[in-house]
Structure formats: structure tokens, C-alpha cells
Amino acid sequence: MPQKTILIVDDETPIRDMLRVALEMADYHCLEAADAQSAHSLIVDRKPDLILLDWMLPGTSGIELARRLKREEVTSQIPVIMLTAKGEEDNKVQGLEVGADDYITKPFSPRELVARLKAVLRRTDNFSDNGPITVEGLTLDPASHRITINDQPVQMGPTEYRLLEFFLTHQERVYTRSQLLDHVWGGNVYVEERTVDVHIRRLRKALQLDGHDRFVQTVRGAGYRFSLKIAASEA
Amino acid sequence: MPQKTILIVDDETPIRDMLRVALEMADYHCLEAADAQSAHSLIVDRKPDLILLDWMLPGTSGIELARRLKREEVTSQIPVIMLTAKGEEDNKVQGLEVGADDYITKPFSPRELVARLKAVLRRTDNFSDNGPITVEGLTLDPASHRITINDQPVQMGPTEYRLLEFFLTHQERVYTRSQLLDHVWGGNVYVEERTVDVHIRRLRKALQLDGHDRFVQTVRGAGYRFSLKIAASEA
DNA sequence: CTGGCTTGTAACAAAATTGTAACCTGAAGG
DNA sequence: CCTTCAGGTTACAATTTTGTTACAAGCCAG
Numbered sequence: 001m002p003q004k005t006i007l008i009v010d011d012e013t014p015i016r017d018m019l020r021v022a023l024e025m026a027d028y029h030c031l032e033a034a035d036a037q038s039a040h041s042l043i044v045d046r047k048p049d050l051i052l053l054d055w056m057l058p059g060t061s062g063i064e065l066a067r068r069l070k071r072e073e074v075t076s077q078i079p080v081i082m083l084t085a086k087g088e089e090d091n092k093v094q095g096l097e098v099g100a101d102d103y104i105t106k107p108f109s110p111r112e113l114v115a116r117l118k119a120v121l122r123r124t125d126n127f128s129d130n131g132p133i134t135v136e137g138l139t140l141d142p143a144s145h146r147i148t149i150n151d152q153p154v155q156m157g158p159t160e161y162r163l164l165e166f167f168l169t170h171q172e173r174v175y176t177r178s179q180l181l182d183h184v185w186g187g188n189v190y191v192e193e194r195t196v197d198v199h200i201r202r203l204r205k206a207l208q209l210d211g212h213d214r215f216v217q218t219v220r221g222a223g224y225r226f227s228l229k230i231a232a233s234e235a
Numbered sequence: 236m237p238q239k240t241i242l243i244v245d246d247e248t249p250i251r252d253m254l255r256v257a258l259e260m261a262d263y264h265c266l267e268a269a270d271a272q273s274a275h276s277l278i279v280d281r282k283p284d285l286i287l288l289d290w291m292l293p294g295t296s297g298i299e300l301a302r303r304l305k306r307e308e309v310t311s312q313i314p315v316i317m318l319t320a321k322g323e324e325d326n327k328v329q330g331l332e333v334g335a336d337d338y339i340t341k342p343f344s345p346r347e348l349v350a351r352l353k354a355v356l357r358r359t360d361n362f363s364d365n366g367p368i369t370v371e372g373l374t375l376d377p378a379s380h381r382i383t384i385n386d387q388p389v390q391m392g393p394t395e396y397r398l399l400e401f402f403l404t405h406q407e408r409v410y411t412r413s414q415l416l417d418h419v420w421g422g423n424v425y426v427e428e429r430t431v432d433v434h435i436r437r438l439r440k441a442l443q444l445d446g447h448d449r450f451v452q453t454v455r456g457a458g459y460r461f462s463l464k465i466a467a468s469e470a
Numbered sequence: 471c472t473g474g475c476t477t478g479t480a481a482c483a484a485a486a487t488t489g490t491a492a493c494c495t496g497a498a499g500g
Numbered sequence: 501c502c503t504t505c506a507g508g509t510t511a512c513a514a515t516t517t518t519g520t521t522a523c524a525a526g527c528c529a530g
Binding site for chain 1: 486487488489490491497498
Binding site: 158194197198200201218220221 | 506507508509510517
């Protein structure tokens with residue numbers, strides 16, 4: 001699962017810091033903005049998965065920003081969690097009406113923050129629900145997370161699964177090890193490129209069942225490719 | 236698909252208004268009632284597809300009404316979503332036990348409301364008349380809340396029951412711990428994800444009787460799945 | 471109020487996965 | 501024929517993930 005990006009919008013630095021710490025601990029990637037202006041450009045630019053928006057902002061208020069976001073096509077799908085101070089409770093209803101997905105009252109525990117955030121993400125998340133992919137008797141079904149070769153179940157690790165999923169959705173094209181690390185492992189990890197070789201090997205082993213491992217092809221000096229056509233080397 | 240009819244039961248007019256606006260926007264037809272009395276006659280009379288029921292009502296409380304509905308033959312099949320104010324969270328379990336299908340804490344976002352409502356409708360639609368579900372000798376009877384394996388009664392806690400019910404109505408699909416918390420525990424709870432593991436374990440233990448625990452399968456790195464087919468790992 | 475049952479968590483055990491290094495193989499190019 | 505080097509294989513320890521057990525707190529019937 002690729003890492004989620006959260007945008008923190010708050011004008012108080014210590015609060016931002018606290019939020020960032022809590023979020024990074026829970027393995028989220030953070031962006032920060034101190035005002036509505038820069039927040040907006042960050043949103044358009046980086047497309048965060050969720051926005052943590054303080055109610056009080058200098059200049060344009062948080063609620064104003066929220067309203068604006070919900071009006072724009074590109075940004076209206078991004079869930080928003082409002083931060084409000086104690087005593088501003090009336091604003092909650094207003095905030096939610098504007099389209100915020102949840103709200104949190106300061107002060108709050110990091111745990112609560114992360115819990116709510118997860119709840120919102122899991123609700124708005126998913127629905128990239130593609131149907132099963134089948135090629136030459138090899139089937140990958142994202143819904144059940146199952147691989148079969150001619151209806152025989154195939155067992156492999158999570159990384160191999162993601163690798164195969166990527167290959168199946170990007171056939172007939174060569175990817176360098178570096179690109180594979182980006183797409184399958186997720187951008188900001190540091191692992192040796194040769195690690196890819198090992199997982200390619202593991203994937204091939206898993207697909208051996210009916211010779212289906214021949215689809216995972218090596219392109220010397222370039223990288224790997226998933227292709228139904230036979231490789232030049234065995235022609 | 237014919238338009239669904241939702242009955243809103245709440246004594247506060249502004250809340251009813253807000254709900255109606257949200258629901259009509261999502262293309263539902265609305266009925267309204269301010270007290271349990273008129274709610275009940277509307278239900279019998281108009282047969283709504285779903286009831287949004289406020290916890291707090293003058294006279295008969297919401298929960299009382301819910302209990303009453305679930306006892307009566309005609310009305311027991313209609314799904315109920317409970318509305319509770321923040322802080323009344325403890326009541327949630329009670330609400331679910333009475334037979335509510337979900338519950339939402341005020342204040343909530345219109346989007347959340349509609350999302351949950353859709354989820355509940357979808358759930359009760361597909362597996363229509365709450366008849367007993369049987370697979371491979373394993374039977375779950377919603378009416379009597381009983382589980383049997385080859386006619387042998389099986390004992391488990393309420394959470395395990397709901398978990399199994401969810402699995403039986405959503406076979407062949409992986410659910411993350413997070414999603415299970417959402418669907419089985421109800422969205423707004425905040426419990427550790429590992430808690431799911433423990434309940435999975437309890438469910439498996441209960442189903443051991445005739446090896447039926449093998450249907451509850453672990454999908455490493457993803458979550459759990461209920462499937463009659465064997466898992467790849469034991470092939 | 472008591473005793474039994476359920477529930478969420480923590481803690482520990484077991485198992486599977488992951489990244490690396492080391493070594494092996496075969497092809498390309500001289 | 502030899503060298504070089506990209507890629508193939510294997511082994512393994514660290515890390516992650518899941519299984520299992522124990523336990524304190526909450527709830528409810530009696």
C-alpha cells in the first residue's frame with residue numbers, strides 16, 4: 001500500500017510540528033502550509049490524500065478554504081478534517097456542512113487524531129476495485145487477493161503479489177529496477193536495486209506451475225518486462 | 236432501481252431539515268416523524284426502506300422504538316440507523332444489540348451519512364430476507380441468532396457472530412482489519428487493529444468443530460477473507 | 471452485589487517475508 | 501579462449517506480521 005500524504009494547514013508552528021510527529025509516527029507523509037494561499041497551491045500541486053485544516057487562519061479562514069476546495073472539481077474529492085479549539089463547538093456543524101468529513105477539537109491525543117484520520121481515509125479510500133485480470137490461464141483477482149494458474153491456487157508473498165499486479169497492468173513494456181522500486185515498493189524507500197532481482201526470482205518461482213514464469217522476461221542492460229510474446233532469447 | 240424511501244425520526248426540526256436536504260440530494264424519498272407514536276404508524280403504513288432513528292426522543296426513547304420494531308414481524312426486516320450525540324458512544328453496543336444496523340454520531344457529514352446509508356441498504360438488499368445462510372453444513376440463522384455446524388449448535392460471542400455474519404454475506408473477498416472494524420464494529424469506534432486478530436482467533440476456535448475454521452483465511456499483508464475454496468498456502 | 475461472560479489490550483511465541491551479501495552462470499566482446 | 505559483467509541463485513539474519521494466551525475491566529442476569 002503506497003504511503004498516504006497528509007497536508008497540514010495551520011498557522012501555528014508548534015501545532016504543525018506536533019501533528020507532523022504524530023502522523024509520521026503512523027507512517028504518513030506530511031506536507032505543511034501556514035496559510036490558505038500556500039495551502040491551496042500545495043493541494044493543486046501535490047494532491048494530498050487528506051487535509052487537516054485549522055479553523056482559524058490568518059487572512060482567509062479555514063472554513064473559507066474548505067468551502068473553496070469543495071467547489072473546485074479537482075480538489076472536491078479530497079477529504080478534510082477540521083481542527084477547532086474548545087469552545088468553538090458551534091462551528092462544528094458549520095464545518096461539516098461545508099463538506100468537512102470529520103472534525104477534531106483541540107487539544108486532542110495523537111491516538112485520537114490517527115484513529116479519526118484512518119476512519120476517514122478508509123471510508124473515502126478504496127473503490128479502485130478493478131475486476132480480475134486473466135492472461136493465458138493466469139488470473140489475479142484484486143478483490144479476493146488471489147492468484148491462480150488454470151484454477152490452481154498460487155502462493156506468493158505480498159511483494160511478489162504487488163509486483164505481479166504491476167506487471168499485469170503494465171504489460172509489454174520494459175521497466176528498470178529503479179522504476180520497479182518506485183512503482184511496486186513505493187517512492188521513498190531505499191533498497192538495493194539488486195533486491196528487485198531477488199523478487200523477480202521469487203515471482204518466477206511462484207509462477208513456474210505451468211511454465212507461466214516465461215512471461216517475466218529479462219531485458220539485458222535495461223530491466224524486466226512482462227510479456228505474453230516469447231522473448232527473443234528463446235526464439 | 237426504484238427510489239428508496241427513508242423515514243427520519245427526530246424531534247428536532249432543524250436536524251430533520253438538514254437530513255432531508257442531504258437525503259433528497261442523494262435522490263432518496265423522505266418521510267418524517269417527530270415522535271415514536273407517529274413514527275410507528277408511518278412505518279406500518281408506508282413501509283420505508285430504511286429508518287434513521289434518533290436516540291433521544293420524547294416519550295418512548297429511540298432505542299425503545301427500535302426494540303419494538305425488531306420484535307414485530309412486519310417491521311423487523313427494515314434496517315435501522317441510529318443517531319446519537321457525541322458522548323453517548325457507550326450506547327452504541329446497546330443500539331447494535333437491539334438490532335440497529337449501524338449508528339452515526341452527531342454531528343456528522345452529509346457524505347458520511349449517505350455513505351453509511353448506502354452501505355446498509357446494499358447489505359440488506361443483496362442478502363434479502365434475512366433467511367438463514369448455509370454453506371458446507373455451517374448455518375447462520377439471523378432470526379434466532381444461532382449458528383450450527385451439521386446441526387450441532389455452536390457457541391460464540393456477539394462480536395464473533397457479527398463477524399461471521401459479515402463474512403458469510405461477503406465471501407471471497409479480502410478485508411483489511413480496518414475495513415472489518417468499519418463493518419463489524421461500526422464505523423465510529425476506535426479500537427486497536429490487532430483486536431480484529433483476536434476475534435478472528437475466537438471465531439476460528441468456535442468454528443473448529445468440523446474443520447470449518449479453514450474458511451476463515453489469512454491473507455498476509457492484506458487482511459482476512461472468508462472463502463470455501465482452499466487457501467493457496469495449504470494447496 | 472456476585473459470578474459468569476464478553477471485550478479490548480498487552481505481551482509473548484511462531485511463522486512468514488524481506489533485503490543483502492556471496493557465490494554461480496552464461497553471454498558478449500575482445 | 502579468456503575476461504568481464506549483468507543477471508541468476510541461494511542462504512541467512514533481521515524485521516514484520518500474525519497467532520495465541522492471559523488478564524483486567526465492563527456488563528448483565530440472578
